[in-house]
Amino acid sequence: MVRTVRFHEVGGAEVLRLEEAPVGEPGPGELLIRVDAIGLNRAEVLFRSGQYIEPVKEFPARLGTEAAGVVEAVGPGVTGFAAGQPVSVVPAFSMNEYGVYAERAIVPARAVLRRPEGLDAVAGAAVWMPYVTAYGALVEVGGMRAGDTVVLTAASSSVGLAAIQVARSVGAVPVATTRTRAKEAALRKAGAADVIVTEEEDVAERILGRTAGRGAEFVFDAVAGPGVVDLARAVAPGGTLLLYGALSGQPTPYPGFDLGMPALNMRTYTLHETTRDPERLRRAEAFVASGLRTGVFAPVVDRTFTLEDIAEAHRYMEAGSQVGKIVVTVEHP
Helix, strand or coil: CEEEEEECCCCCHHHEEEEEECCCCCCCCEEEEEEEEEECCHHHHHHHCCCCCCCCCCCCEECCCCEEEEEEEECCCCCCCCCCCEEEECCCCCCCCCCCCECEEEEEHHHEEECCCCCCHHHHHHCHHHHHHHHHHHHHHCCCCCCCEEEECCCCEHHHHHHHHHHHHCCCEEEEEECCHHHHHHHHHCCCCEEEECCCCCHHHHHHHHCCCCCEEEEEECCCHHHHHHHHCCEEEEEEEEECCCCCCCCCCCCCCCCCCCCCEEEECCCHHHHCCHHHHHHHHHHHHHHHHHCCCCCCEEEEEEHHHHHHHHHHHHHCCCCEEEEEECCCC
16 A cells, blocks of 8 residues: 545545555556656646546546656566666556556556656656657657747746757747746746747737748647637748647637638647657657756756645646746655
8 A cells, every 4th residue: 555646526636635545566568666756737637627638537536647766566578677777757648547646656668768867856757748748749740940930838837948948959949928027037047039928018929020020930839729819820831830738728719711821730739649659759758868968958847845735736736836847756764
């Protein structure tokens, strides 16, 4: 039995309970991981509250898809891993099947990456989801190149900050958007070439102005909803509006017809496109690991909580004031 976060009904952060639950032994294709740190993602808030793209199938339910720790046991048929090995778990599975909000967790080996030397557990729980999301969408799918302008909404999120660094690493120009000026300085310090404050400025006008009327080759949007019409005005002919989140919670129109049918590409992207494809994940791992080795990439951790404070950590994420990743640490006797 290990301490495990579960919830018995959908709802607010108050439904989260830290309970004793069996962990079992890893089966074929699985690993048993001692969890030392957990990376929080908005998907977990949505899953817990019944608003995720995948509904909860059975209660009590578990949470969590991103963690760092050490391999404790290797299931049948698994190669390349050994007990005592430092690893990170990346989001590549359904929370209806596995969950890492626990002292120990069984996870599929295909979702586990070797943790680079020198990367501690907190950083190991904070790095993969943001950087693989940004790499997968902008480089693997989008083909972002040197000189491209990329507009990043929700830029102070862990994915937004990673996207700034990923864009910089290939010579592209990252332009961050933020609702108020409260996070402007932090975004510039993180490497944004420009910051647009959406409550005060028109995004499309600013982007068209700084690109001599051409527009941005990419808009990487976590918000969706009605705002995509304005964002689409900022996209260069033949450019791409990539939607990787739906923070607005509102219906998302296709803006092409309202804007006179420009040459607009618009597509959704999820991290699982990369993490569930072995070849794409291999390339993503190599890309991110290279950036970590050279110091080009450095995960930004906003704040850490303990496993006992998981409900408070969820409330903090929902408040939206963080800049970077929220990480939960797990103490072991």
